[in-house]
Amino acid sequence: MVKLEDSYVPLSQLPEWSDVTPIPQDDGPHPVAPIAYTQEYAEAMDYLRAVMKARELSSRALELTEEIVWLNAGHYTAWAYRLDILKHLNVDLYSELDFLSEFAEVNPKTYQLWHHRQEIVKLLNDPSREHDFIAKLLATDSKNFHAWSYRQWVVTQFNQWDGELPYVAQLIDEDVRNNSAWNQRYFVLTRGSTQDLDRDTLRREIDYCLEKMALAPNNECPFAYCRGLLKKFGTHDDWLLIRAQLRALGGVANAGDVAAARSQYAWGLLLDTEEHLIREATEEEGLTARRAEVRRVRTNFRV
Amino acid sequence: MQSAPTNEFLTRKHVAYFQRCLSLLPHSYQCLDSTRLTLGMFCFSGLDLLGTLTTVLSQDERRGYIDWIYAQQVTAAVTDVPGSHGFCGGPFSGPMTSEDKARNHYTVANLAATYSALVSLVVLGDDLARVDRHEIVTSLRHLQQPNGGFTPHPYSIECDLRFVYCACAICHLLDDWSGVDKAKAVGFIRACQQYDGGFATAPGNESHGGVLVSAVASLKLMGHLDDDTAFDRSAAVAWGLRQQDRGFHGRVNKEDDTCYSYWIGAGLKVMGAYDLVNLERQRAFLLATQRHIGGFGKAPSDYPDTLHSYMGLTAFSMMGEPGLKELIPELNISMDAYQAFRARQSSALCRSSPI
Numbered sequence: 001m002v003k004l005e006d007s008y009v010p011l012s013q014l015p016e017w018s019d020v021t022p023i024p025q026d027d028g029p030h031p032v033a034p035i036a037y038t039q040e041y042a043e044a045m046d047y048l049r050a051v052m053k054a055r056e057l058s059s060r061a062l063e064l065t066e067e068i069v070w071l072n073a074g075h076y077t078a079w080a081y082r083l084d085i086l087k088h089l090n091v092d093l094y095s096e097l098d099f100l101s102e103f104a105e106v107n108p109k110t111y112q113l114w115h116h117r118q119e120i121v122k123l124l125n126d127p128s129r130e131h132d133f134i135a136k137l138l139a140t141d142s143k144n145f146h147a148w149s150y151r152q153w154v155v156t157q158f159n160q161w162d163g164e165l166p167y168v169a170q171l172i173d174e175d176v177r178n179n180s181a182w183n184q185r186y187f188v189l190t191r192g193s194t195q196d197l198d199r200d201t202l203r204r205e206i207d208y209c210l211e212k213m214a215l216a217p218n219n220e221c222p223f224a225y226c227r228g229l230l231k232k233f234g235t236h237d238d239w240l241l242i243r244a245q246l247r248a249l250g251g252v253a254n255a256g257d258v259a260a261a262r263s264q265y266a267w268g269l270l271l272d273t274e275e276h277l278i279r280e281a282t283e284e285e286g287l288t289a290r291r292a293e294v295r296r297v298r299t300n301f302r303v
Numbered sequence: 304m305q306s307a308p309t310n311e312f313l314t315r316k317h318v319a320y321f322q323r324c325l326s327l328l329p330h331s332y333q334c335l336d337s338t339r340l341t342l343g344m345f346c347f348s349g350l351d352l353l354g355t356l357t358t359v360l361s362q363d364e365r366r367g368y369i370d371w372i373y374a375q376q377v378t379a380a381v382t383d384v385p386g387s388h389g390f391c392g393g394p395f396s397g398p399m400t401s402e403d404k405a406r407n408h409y410t411v412a413n414l415a416a417t418y419s420a421l422v423s424l425v426v427l428g429d430d431l432a433r434v435d436r437h438e439i440v441t442s443l444r445h446l447q448q449p450n451g452g453f454t455p456h457p458y459s460i461e462c463d464l465r466f467v468y469c470a471c472a473i474c475h476l477l478d479d480w481s482g483v484d485k486a487k488a489v490g491f492i493r494a495c496q497q498y499d500g501g502f503a504t505a506p507g508n509e510s511h512g513g514v515l516v517s518a519v520a521s522l523k524l525m526g527h528l529d530d531d532t533a534f535d536r537s538a539a540v541a542w543g544l545r546q547q548d549r550g551f552h553g554r555v556n557k558e559d560d561t562c563y564s565y566w567i568g569a570g571l572k573v574m575g576a577y578d579l580v581n582l583e584r585q586r587a588f589l590l591a592t593q594r595h596i597g598g599f600g601k602a603p604s605d606y607p608d609t610l611h612s613y614m615g616l617t618a619f620s621m622m623g624e625p626g627l628k629e630l631i632p633e634l635n636i637s638m639d640a641y642q643a644f645r646a647r648q649s650s651a652l653c654r655s656s657p658i
Binding site: 023025026027028029030031032033034035036037038041045049052053055071072073074075076077080081083111115118119143145148149152177178179180182183186187192193219220221224225227228229231232268 | 324325326327328329330332333334335336337338339340342343346364367368370371372374394395396397407408409410411413423455456458459460461494497498499500504505506507508509510511541542545554555556557609
């Protein structure tokens with residue numbers, strides 16, 4: 001065992017724990033991948049096992065769970081136990097939010113933290129602190145996967161769609177390669193894939209993509225986003241528009257010269273566009289038209 | 304941690320690395336204390352892929368490890384909380400191996416641990432005879448959510464694709480799908496495919512390479528890989544391929560990371576598209592994350608860790624590195640270990656069936 005902190009006082013020396021008999025870890029004769037625990041963690045766990053087994057819902061147990069999750073943020077049963085204690089003791093849950101905000105700054109990528117917070121906010125039925133909390137963490141790491149996922153829950157659960165699009169636009173302005181923000185843009189516009197886009201919005205989004213493509217042609221985000229929108233909501237005219245614009249992005253009228261833009265993503269989207277238009281033509285105009293299209297595309301791509 | 308890349312795959316160093324991890328991990332792994340079964344699976348499967356499991360571990364040691372794994376089984380004797388049966392990730396929650404398996408409300412199994420336990424047992428040469436199948440299958444039924452996804456344990460609201468995969472692999476290894484509503488699970492997977500063709504951990508989230516294999520392996524195990532209504536296959540393949548720079552990165556515009564050579568590579572392999580991977584570039588990246596002391600780091604400047612070491616190894620297996628066993632990508636078990644497991648099962652069946 002490794003002793004880390006000189007200031008560490010063993011629980012066994014604290015009078016408030018004197019009535020508890022700690023339960024040591026039972027690892028048997030052939031432990032698989034044992035860990036060289038710190039003395040602090042090993043002892044705290046011995047006491048945690050004792051109070052969890054007794055299902056003691058007390059404030060000392062609450063403090064112990066806090067100590068445990070600081071030492072092992074992913075301890076999911078300690079988090080579950082903590083939630084039960086909080087509910088039972090009827091403590092001020094806003095102070096739990098304060099603890100979680102502090103905890104998140106050190107452990108922003110712990111799954112349990114985010115789900116625990118979700119449970120607390122559900123109990124409070126008050127999301128008023130959440131946007132600032134999330135924004136602060138995204139300011140440190142604008143691609144924090146957990147923060148974005150949690151943000152989607154808050155926005156959906158409390159119907160806070162207003163203001164989300166300007167926020168996302170701001171993050172994309174700050175970093176056009178932030179795919180998390182692009183994903184959130186899709187999420188907001190489709191209300192979590194529950195709504196269609198109206199014509200004006202779709203055209204506006206295509207224009208938005210084209211602007212961002214021109215800004216950084218080797219950035220996958222606007223191409224993937226545009227393809228996704230077109231596949232789901234695009235009409236024939238929209239696909240024709242994007243074909244013309246992609247060719248223009250290459251600075252030339254011939255599809256084969258898009259390589260001039262040196263963007264594999266532009267190439268990829270243009271190929272998908274051509275393929276889509278061929279498929280559409282097949283369905284609408286029959287075989288003759290399809291043959292003509294294939295000839296035309298082959299010529300353009302010099303295949 | 305810098306060490307000059309070598310052009311060689313360091314077989315013997317990797318064997319020693321997994322042996323070390325199996326016998327003692329430094330305290331930096333404390334944050335993974337509740338996932339020791341998974342760390343163990345990486346070590347057992349790592350040694351198995353390297354072809355050394357039965358030479359570096361004696362039969363007694365393997366039996367001892369098998370017993371330790373079974374000691375983590377959470378049965379009705381431990382708890383009656385619905386959805387809590389299967390395997391716990393380690394003895395952290397309460398007494399496990401002693402006689403005192405008294406009821407403990409907070410000792411619950413976790414789908415990831417149950418999956419890791421079954422895989423480890425298969426690899427170690429067990430026939431799963433001591434697994435309480437009925438309790439596990441019943442638990443699965445409790446853990447599947449109305450949207451088709453799964454949570455890992457009964458106290459969790461963490462419903463995502465990773466646990467759909469664990470559920471599917473568990474059902475496959477136990478040959479019992481009665482705990483899973485397949486149509487709902489397929490619906491959940493479909494809802495997780497994002498506008499860009501990748502899969503998100505849960506509907507609406509950003510596409511994440513970590514769950515590409517979870518999605519397509521689940522579909523394969525459920526017999527829905529060729530179901531055009533289940534997912535857009537070519538979009539998924541294209542997304543996976545676009546995440547290769549040298550190695551693979553898990554999300555668009557992020558840095559390459561050793562583990563995605565498994566998560567995305569195995570996903571592409573399940574979809575029959577591995578021949579489109581640029582193996583030369585991937586190999587160069589992985590040789591740069593390989594460490595002289597054995598194992599692989601996440602990136603070229605990182606210390607090795609158990610997960611990335613195992614994932615790096617699986618990538619070399621999928622690339623056909625000589626001396627490494629072939630991997631079944633949808634199960635993450637070597638073909639050799641899996642076939643031996645099925646052979647043990649059928650011979651046990653012959654012995655037990657009256658003629």
